[in-house]
Amino acid sequence: MTQTTQYQQPQRRMRLxxxxxxxxxxxxxxxxxxxxxxxxxxxxxxxxxxxxxDEQINALQTAKFNSLITHAYNTSKWYKKVxxxxxxxxxxxxxxDDLARFPVTTKIDIREHTQDFISSKYNPETMxxxxxxxxxxxxxxxxxxxxxxxxxxxxxxxxxSFSGWKPGIRIAAVWGNPPVAKTLKxxxxxxxxxxxxxxxxxxxxxxxxxxxxxxxxxxxxxxxFGHSHSIYIFAKFIIEQNIKDxxxxxxxxxxxMLLDHEREIIETAFQCKVSNRxxxxxxGLIAVECEKHQGMHINTSHIILECLDExxxxxxxxxxxxxxxxxxxxxxxxxxxxxxxxVGVLSAQKCSCGRSTPLLERLEGRVADFLKKPDGGQxxxxxxxxxxxxxIPGIEQMQLVQEQLHEILINRVKGPEYTPNTDDQLIAExxxxxxxxxxxxxxDVEKIPQEKSGKYRFSICKI
Ligand SMILES: [Zn+2]
Numbered sequence: 001m002t003q004t005t006q007y008q009q010p011q012r013r014m015r016l017x018x019x020x021x022x023x024x025x026x027x028x029x030x031x032x033x034x035x036x037x038x039x040x041x042x043x044x045x046x047x048x049x050x051x052x053x054d055e056q057i058n059a060l061q062t063a064k065f066n067s068l069i070t071h072a073y074n075t076s077k078w079y080k081k082v083x084x085x086x087x088x089x090x091x092x093x094x095x096x097d098d099l100a101r102f103p104v105t106t107k108i109d110i111r112e113h114t115q116d117f118i119s120s121k122y123n124p125e126t127m128x129x130x131x132x133x134x135x136x137x138x139x140x141x142x143x144x145x146x147x148x149x150x151x152x153x154x155x156x157x158x159x160x161s162f163s164g165w166k167p168g169i170r171i172a173a174v175w176g177n178p179p180v181a182k183t184l185k186x187x188x189x190x191x192x193x194x195x196x197x198x199x200x201x202x203x204x205x206x207x208x209x210x211x212x213x214x215x216x217x218x219x220x221x222x223x224x225f226g227h228s229h230s231i232y233i234f235a236k237f238i239i240e241q242n243i244k245d246x247x248x249x250x251x252x253x254x255x256x257m258l259l260d261h262e263r264e265i266i267e268t269a270f271q272c273k274v275s276n277r278x279x280x281x282x283x284g285l286i287a288v289e290c291e292k293h294q295g296m297h298i299n300t301s302h303i304i305l306e307c308l309d310e311x312x313x314x315x316x317x318x319x320x321x322x323x324x325x326x327x328x329x330x331x332x333x334x335x336x337x338x339x340x341x342x343v344g345v346l347s348a349q350k351c352s353c354g355r356s357t358p359l360l361e362r363l364e365g366r367v368a369d370f371l372k373k374p375d376g377g378q379x380x381x382x383x384x385x386x387x388x389x390x391x392i393p394g395i396e397q398m399q400l401v402q403e404q405l406h407e408i409l410i411n412r413v414k415g416p417e418y419t420p421n422t423d424d425q426l427i428a429e430x431x432x433x434x435x436x437x438x439x440x441x442x443x444d445v446e447k448i449p450q451e452k453s454g455k456y457r458f459s460i461c462k463i
Contacts, residue, residue: 038147038151038154039153041154042150042153042154042155042158043157043161045154045301046154046155046301049300049301050355051354051355053356057300057301057357060301061096061301061328062093062094062095062096064329065096065326065328066094068331068336069083069090069094071119071121072119072334072336075120076120076333077115078109078113078116082103086101086102086103096304099326099337100314102337103337104337105339107140107341110335111140117333117334118332118333121331122145122332127145127332127333128143128145128149129141130144132281140282142281142282142333143332145331145332147331148330148332151302151329152285152329155299158285159277159279160252162275162288162290162291163223163250163252163275164223165252168195169195169222169223170195170196170223171221171222171223171225172216172223172248173198173199173225173226174201174224174226174230174231174234175200175201175225175226175230196221197219197221199226199234201227201230201233201450204233206237213241213243213246216246222248222249223249223251224251225252225254226252226254227253227254227456228257228258228262229259229262231253231262231274232259232262232266235269236269238269239268239269246270248270250272250273250275251266251267251270251273251274251275252277253275254277254278254279257382258276259385259386259389260386261386261390263276273291273293275288276288276293276296278360280340282325282327282340283303283325283330283335283340284299284303284329285302286325290353291353292352294349294351294353295347295360295361295362297351297355297357297359300357300358302329303325303327304325304326305323305324305346306323306325306337307319307321307323307345307346308322308324309322315346317345317347317348317361318345318346318347318348320343320344320364321344321345322339323339323342323343323344324337324339324340325338325340326338341366342365342366343364343366343367343380344360344362344364346358346359346360346361347360364380364382364383365382366457369381369457369458369460369461370461371384371402372402372405372461372463373433373434373438374405374406374437379433379434380459381400381402381458384400384430384459385398385400385459388426388429388430392429393417393418394414394417394418395412395413395414395415395418395426396413396414396415397447398411398412398448398458399448399449399458399459399460400460403463404463406438407438407441408440408441410430410440410441410442410443411443412442412443412444412445
């Protein structure tokens, strides 16, 4: 960097910041107001509700739950049948305890009976829709009514504000498949609202990352949004190249589990804390980490989150269980006690930030990420990967694939500290979990393959 650019940078940044805040506020408010103001209005409500007492939240959830159940009974073939089967009478108001009487809704239920889930009050042809990836083995078509979508946008803005995002702020996005604005309206919107530069995570290499650094220096983004592991790869590159001038004010990691050692590297590279976030296409924002980073605050105004064991009984806080979600917003396609196929741990603690919403302590991975032991036990593959990477030098990355009970393929990327001893340590580490009846195969690869969406999976069980 020359002296001139060093001198010019801060001035340019100040001008950009001033322009951003004015333009951002005007553009965002104008856009939302034109469409009824529901997004910013909901965001304001969520900011207030996060400090509500447990009784107030309970009352809000109970009211929304009753409207949802009545609507689902009257307009969704699937839930009419479910409610008739469990014998709930809708004459009297339900309490949240009644939720436990509902069976769990699975992805297979939705895939095989999609039309029966959709409310007869809405037209699936005109409703916003999404398709989930098939990485858990089941790909789904999902529908949302427009009001629900606006509430979800409101929750998104609310969650973004936890990590310093404001309307119009410049963003560095680290995603797979960057969207390309095609129509004039989309291009104007992209310029005014989603001002971003993209690093396409489907093609991460020295050239693409170098070029991203160049674009970063000219665009001066203030936040990073992206897949946890892709941000980590970029962060490692930044450290290796000794680049020290990329200084965002906030980092949002989402779409996959944020591993502790990846968080450390990212925070070192950018000298900025990472906010972890958990959500999915099916129900929107589930939980978001605040500035205290003591767990993720559950979006209790929009969803009811339960944590259940294999017999669908509640698991005590601090223990892992399957996450089950009731979406209180979506009247277009009601989802009651939907099993999202992730495993997580609820917390009994409140966050020290003063917000009263309960915490999701951590995610343990997808149900499909759990490896199977011959004795019937299960192993959180992602945790095993993380433990091994932190403990044994010489391994850069790792992915576990189990195609049969007695064999685990360890796809491994060697690190600079690799010695022949690394393999012995790696096998010894795995032997603490898997006995000698399980064949362990180390397979050296150049990089861990991505899924079509650009996400990574570090543990895949196919049995
Ligand atoms: Zn907090």
